Amino acid sequence: MATLCKNCSHALVFDPARQKLVCSACGSTFFPEEVESEAKAYREDLDAESVNKINGTDDKDLMDCYVYTCSECGGEIIVNGTEASTTCVYCGNPNVVFSRIAKQKCPEFVLPFSITKEKAIEIVRDRVRSGMFIPDEIKDFTVDCCRGIYLPYWIVNADFHDAVVIRGEVKQGKSSVTRYFGRAGSMKLKNLPLDASRALSDESSAKLEPFVLKGLREFDEDYLAGFYSNVSDVTYSDLRSAAMLRAQEFFNDAAINDVSASAKKVISSMPSLKLDNDMVYAMLPTWFISFKYKGKHNTLLVNGDTGKVVGALPWRKALFFTLLIGLGLLVTVACFVVFKATLPAFFSGRHSSSNSKAKGTIIALLVTGIITLFSTGIRKVVRVIKNIKLTQDKAMFNFMKKRQG
Amino acid sequence: MINIIAFIFASGVGFGLSCWIFGSLLDKSNNMGDYKGDKYDYNAYVNFQVRRDRMGKNDYSSFIYQYGERIDQGKAPNGADLVRRLTPKELKQYKKPAPTGDFSSEKSGITSKKSFVDEFAKWEAENSSFGNLKGVFKPIETEDEDRAGF
Numbered sequence: 262m263a264t265l266c267k268n269c270s271h272a273l274v275f276d277p278a279r280q281k282l283v284c285s286a287c288g289s290t291f292f293p294e295e296v297e298s299e300a301k302a303y304r305e306d307l308d309a310e311s312v313n314k315i316n317g318t319d320d321k322d323l324m325d326c327y328v329y330t331c332s333e334c335g336g337e338i339i340v341n342g343t344e345a346s347t348t349c350v351y352c353g354n355p356n357v358v359f360s361r362i363a364k365q366k367c368p369e370f371v372l373p374f375s376i377t378k379e380k381a382i383e384i385v386r387d388r389v390r391s392g393m394f395i396p397d398e399i400k401d402f403t404v405d406c407c408r409g410i411y412l413p414y415w416i417v418n419a420d421f422h423d424a425v426v427i428r429g430e431v432k433q434g435k436s437s438v439t440r441y442f443g444r445a446g447s448m449k450l451k452n453l454p455l456d457a458s459r460a461l462s463d464e465s466s467a468k469l470e471p472f473v474l475k476g477l478r479e480f481d482e483d484y485l486a487g488f489y490s491n492v493s494d495v496t497y498s499d500l501r502s503a504a505m506l507r508a509q510e511f512f513n514d515a516a517i518n519d520v521s522a523s524a525k526k527v528i529s530s531m532p533s534l535k536l537d538n539d540m541v542y543a544m545l546p547t548w549f550i551s552f553k554y555k556g557k558h559n560t561l562l563v564n565g566d567t568g569k570v571v572g573a574l575p576w577r578k579a580l581f582f583t584l585l586i587g588l589g590l591l592v593t594v595a596c597f598v599v600f601k602a603t604l605p606a607f608f609s610g611r612h613s614s615s616n617s618k619a620k621g622t623i624i625a626l627l628v629t630g631i632i633t634l635f636s637t638g639i640r641k642v643v644r645v646i647k648n649i650k651l652t653q654d655k656a657m658f659n660f661m662k663k664r665q666g
Numbered sequence: 667m668i669n670i671i672a673f674i675f676a677s678g679v680g681f682g683l684s685c686w687i688f689g690s691l692l693d694k695s696n697n698m699g700d701y702k703g704d705k706y707d708y709n710a711y712v713n714f715q716v717r718r719d720r721m722g723k724n725d726y727s728s729f730i731y732q733y734g735e736r737i738d739q740g741k742a743p744n745g746a747d748l749v750r751r752l753t754p755k756e757l758k759q760y761k762k763p764a765p766t767g768d769f770s771s772e773k774s775g776i777t778s779k780k781s782f783v784d785e786f787a788k789w790e791a792e793n794s795s796f797g798n799l800k801g802v803f804k805p806i807e808t809e810d811e812d813r814a815g816f
Contacts, residue, residue, distance in 0.1 A: 388698060392695040393691060394695045420737055421737075422734075422737050423734070424729065424730050424732075424733040426721070426729060426730060440719070440720070440721075442718065443716065443721055443725075443733070444717055444718075445714065445715055446712045446713050446714035446715050446716070447712070447715070448712045449710075450708050450710055451708055452707075452709075457749065467702045467703070468700065468702055471707045472703075493748070494748065495749055496748055496749065497742065497743050499749075508710070511705040511710040511712070515711075519714060519717070520719075529726055529727070530730070530734075532734075533735060533737040535738070535742070536742065538742060538757055539757050540749070540751075542751055561698070569699050570698045571698060571699035571700075572698055573696055573697045573698065573700070575696075576692060576695075581688060581692060584688055585685065586684075588683075588687065589677075589681035589683075589684035590680065591680070592676075592681075592683050592684060593676045593680030593681065595680075596677075596679045596680055597672055597673055597676035597677075600671075600672035600675050600676050601668065604668050604671060605668055608668070631675075631678035631682045632682075634679075635686075638689030639685065639689065640689070641690055641692065642689050642692060642693075644697065645692055645693055645696050
């Protein structure tokens with residue numbers, strides 16, 4: 262299953278730094294396209310045995326697990342139903358698994374890793390060290406597990422049409438009134454990558470974007486050597502839903518920007534989307550880096566091509582609230598002094614109707630400003646907390662961790 | 667009384683401003699890569715065909731039904747099927763409806779559109795304990811067709 266070196270028959274591994282297959286024994290390098298390997302033909306004829314069959318059990322947890330034999334050492338390789346490449350737990354050699362990547366399931370393109378494991382960890386460390394509210398233990402984190410995984414994506418083109426109604430506030434004289442705006446239009450999405458792995462949340466995978474698709478190369482399984490990979494396991498319905506969600510985000514954003522009003526919100530819509538059936542199946546690279554903090558696994562993702570780091574980390578709550586309350590008290594005292602000095606004059610002025618309206622406007626602006634400050638700040642904190650939950654998500658950790666090697 | 671009003675406004679401004687500042691700092695410090703691909707990456711330019719700015723509250727449902735089009739889904743694969751690469755022959759069939767406009771598998775020549783689920787069931791049924799996977803998947807036809815689109 263491993264592609265072997267022509268010079269010494271040692272297993273080759275793809276090196277992102279050199280973009281070549283490298284033999285760690287003799288140092289020979291080869292371009293993946295150049296390697297004519299018997300292993301490629303052999304992979305299509307590999308035999309698989311289900312774990313349940315071997316054990317004589319009917320365990321539902323093992324229903325999707327299959328056993329292969331390592332071509333190097335003869336050890337058992339256990340993969341789940343969607344894994345396409347893995348590492349032998351006994352000899353450490355890379356193994357590309359069977360006909361999962363043959364024929365119909367074969368991706369057309371692969372975006373090879375251009376960031377090495379060491380570089381990915383360094384990028385994460387640099388980013389984490391600069392975080393003001395990141396605990397010191399995390400700044401010096403010890404990597405629990407780091408895996409390069411090729412994620413399956415369908416790169417789609419789609420036609421989208423929508424009619425939306427937007428509610429917004431418009432100024433009319435000195436007051437504002439609620440207005441309704443209608444927008445109907447269409448757009449064409451081109452080369453939108455959609456995650457084709459059910460095990461990984463769409464939210465996490467979408468944040469790995471953008472991928473520089475110009476770097477896609479014709480698929481060759483030798484690019485998978487030394488990395489893990491999964492094959493597509495989504496249905497057309499899953500893909501349409503994911504494309505629809507993304508298209509609606511783009512459309513609603515454009516429609517809202519097209520309306521001149523404040524406090525705008527889409528209140529009704531009728532979207533329709535058609536996927537081009539001629540989709541492109543590609544494998545895109547991601548590093549999964551996990552570490553433990555206070556008994557919880559945190560898994561950060563790094564785009565294996567651009568180096569974009571995705572994830573949110575636990576925060577120093579004591580420091581955050583101390584600073585927040587401290588600054589809050591300082592500004593409160595300063596504002597109190599100012600208000601105390603100005604409010605008597607503000608309220609004791611002449612009581613003409615125009616004067617009262619001006620005062621009312623100032624008070625309304627002040628109250629609106631206070632509400633906006635609170636809501637914006639709280640929204641940002643809530644967003645961080647939500648993303649921390651995603652980083653500590655057990656499903657994502659298991660997706661990365663529950664692999665051999 | 668003035669003191670109470672001054673205190674209420676002052677604490678609102680003070681803690682509101684502090685909440686906004688530290689909320690933003692926390693977001694910048696601990697939240698990484700929290701954005702998706704931009705619409706320009708995917709050529710997602712909206713062409714608005716209808717703009718209506720003065721609508722009554724009761725008009726908007728009629729607007730939706732009047733201008734909300736249902737795009738013809740064409741001959742798309744079944745939603746429950748696992749996504750897979752379609753053969754050039756299948757692609758042609760999905761793109762071009764039958765002359766009568768009444769697409770059906772019999773007319774198009776597709777007798778059984780296979781998904782991975784189907785194929786796996788077949789594999790389970792046909793293969794013995796060693797599970798030979800060879801030949802389970804339909805071979806892709808070799809018609810040259812530029813499918814990449816890049």
